[in-house]
Amino acid sequence: MAKIFIVEDNPAIIQTIHDELAKWKHSVVTVNDWDYVDQEVAAASPDLILFDITLPTFDGFYWINQVRKVTQVPIIVISAADIDSNIMHAITSGADDYIMKPFSTAVLLAKIQALLRRSHEAEGGNILTWDSNHFNSLTNELTTPQGSIQLSPTESALLGILISHLDHTVTKEYLLESLWQGGKFLNDNTLNVNISRLRSKLATINMDRCLRTERGIGYRLVNNHED
Amino acid sequence: MRSYRLQHRESEHQIRHLNNQRQDQLDHIELYSHEIKNSLTGLQAAAENNDVVTSNNILQAVQQANYHLDMLLNDERLSMTSHDFNFEWISLDSLISEILKQNSTLFINHQLIPQLVELNGVQVLTDRKWFRFCINQLLSNAIKYSPNGASITLKWDTNELQIIDNGVGISSGDLPRIYDNGFSGKNGHQTTKSTGMGLYLVKKVTAQLNFSLTINSKSGQGTQAILHFPGNNIRKTKNYT
Numbered sequence: 001m002a003k004i005f006i007v008e009d010n011p012a013i014i015q016t017i018h019d020e021l022a023k024w025k026h027s028v029v030t031v032n033d034w035d036y037v038d039q040e041v042a043a044a045s046p047d048l049i050l051f052d053i054t055l056p057t058f059d060g061f062y063w064i065n066q067v068r069k070v071t072q073v074p075i076i077v078i079s080a081a082d083i084d085s086n087i088m089h090a091i092t093s094g095a096d097d098y099i100m101k102p103f104s105t106a107v108l109l110a111k112i113q114a115l116l117r118r119s120h121e122a123e124g125g126n127i128l129t130w131d132s133n134h135f136n137s138l139t140n141e142l143t144t145p146q147g148s149i150q151l152s153p154t155e156s157a158l159l160g161i162l163i164s165h166l167d168h169t170v171t172k173e174y175l176l177e178s179l180w181q182g183g184k185f186l187n188d189n190t191l192n193v194n195i196s197r198l199r200s201k202l203a204t205i206n207m208d209r210c211l212r213t214e215r216g217i218g219y220r221l222v223n224n225h226e227d
Numbered sequence: 228m229r230s231y232r233l234q235h236r237e238s239e240h241q242i243r244h245l246n247n248q249r250q251d252q253l254d255h256i257e258l259y260s261h262e263i264k265n266s267l268t269g270l271q272a273a274a275e276n277n278d279v280v281t282s283n284n285i286l287q288a289v290q291q292a293n294y295h296l297d298m299l300l301n302d303e304r305l306s307m308t309s310h311d312f313n314f315e316w317i318s319l320d321s322l323i324s325e326i327l328k329q330n331s332t333l334f335i336n337h338q339l340i341p342q343l344v345e346l347n348g349v350q351v352l353t354d355r356k357w358f359r360f361c362i363n364q365l366l367s368n369a370i371k372y373s374p375n376g377a378s379i380t381l382k383w384d385t386n387e388l389q390i391i392d393n394g395v396g397i398s399s400g401d402l403p404r405i406y407d408n409g410f411s412g413k414n415g416h417q418t419t420k421s422t423g424m425g426l427y428l429v430k431k432v433t434a435q436l437n438f439s440l441t442i443n444s445k446s447g448q449g450t451q452a453i454l455h456f457p458g459n460n461i462r463k464t465k466n467y468t
Contacts, residue, residue, distance in 0.1 A: 180331035
């Protein structure tokens with residue numbers, strides 16, 4: 001799906017992130033020569049960059065500045081726990097988001113997906129398509145051959161996550177974490193409420209069967225014709 | 228001669244004072260280290276007694292250790308006499324949203340929901356890092372003492388940020404001592420591990436910054452933590468949503 005460049009020198013952390021990203025079919029590129037980080041990033045032209053701050057040769061701030069001269073793709077800073085002044089510094093150097101060590105890979109993934117979605121939308125790609133249905137993530141409108149429905153912002157965020165994992169079961173934990181990172185603060189109860197609202201809206205255009213519940217695990221969106 | 232003696236006495240006094248301060252800091256470090264060692268011991272025991280350790284076991288121990296390591300670092304920073312405070316206008320709703328995202332896992336694990344009231348368009352003039360530290364501490368108390376599934380309210384009301392939980396509350400006997408260092412009270416003994424340092428540190432921060440801390444609570448009726456700002460350090464802008 002997307003190409004992620006990891007500017008990090010700790011092999012254990014690279015491995016963990018790599019494994020998690022591979023599950024979601026993202027490809028991973030890492031640094032070969034610490035003297036030419038910016039050139040390697042430019043050559044790889046990734047969709048998103050993860051940046052550690054403490055690095056060999058120059059620190060992350062220097063490289064973020066250099067990298068910003070060649071690309072505007074989203075940057076997430078991975079910082080050692082609790083050094084807020086560093087984070088502020090990173091954000092002013094041109095980073096889009098940050099995560100503190102030790103971090104949960106679920107949270108990191110949620111942040112990556114949120115930024116990828118946002119940069120996709122910024123390029124005019126605010127229409128998500130599945131089967132013959134089109135979902136506009138700016139107007140929250142779902143257009144299908146059977147008719148259109150208008151969703152609430154939370155229902156839209158939910159549907160957006162499910163569409164980007166079409167045919168895969170998305171766990172409740174992952175859904176909640178993604179919603180939180182997008183600024184929607186829900187728990188199991190309010191998630192259930194929003195899922196049933198989304199399902200009853202889908203029912204008005206005869207599509208409620210596309211939204212499957214995997215009992216005790218999570219939810220899965222499937223194509224219209226599947227039974 | 229006389230002034231020399233006086234000077235000497237003052238120096239001795241100051242050395243004694245610094246030594247006491249150092250002893251206090253050392254006591255604090257030992258307290259946090261003890262908690263971190265507890266987490267590590269838990270992990271070690273789990274690894275020795277089982278071939279496979281559940282990820283939940285590990286995550287909880289790591290979170291606890293990380294929390295206490297952060298406390299240790301912040302306590303150390305706060306003990307330095309000169310701070311590099313950096314005052315700037317801070318947008319309350321975006322700072323709080325950032326803090327909530329950072330604590331997402333804790334909230335989700337406890338099935339808690341934040342209620343944000345009247346935060347939109349409020350800006351306060353203060354040091355971002357330490358203001359953030361205070362909100363984080365007060366929020367982590369609210370989380371710790373809330374029943375699962377409850378809501379925690381973060382509300383702006385005439386010059387003050389209120390953090391309100393519906394948790395166990397603090398008994399009137401404990402209330403006067405909650406700012407003492409190392410005091411964990413009845414709740415601290417009964418529920419989650421508590422070092423009793425959180426409110427002490429927040430109070431210490433507020434003594435050096437431009438906002439004050441008040442805690443209102445009744446046993447069984449939840450707790451209300453209030454950060455109060457002077458009027459000229461507050462700016463209200465139009466709401467953009």
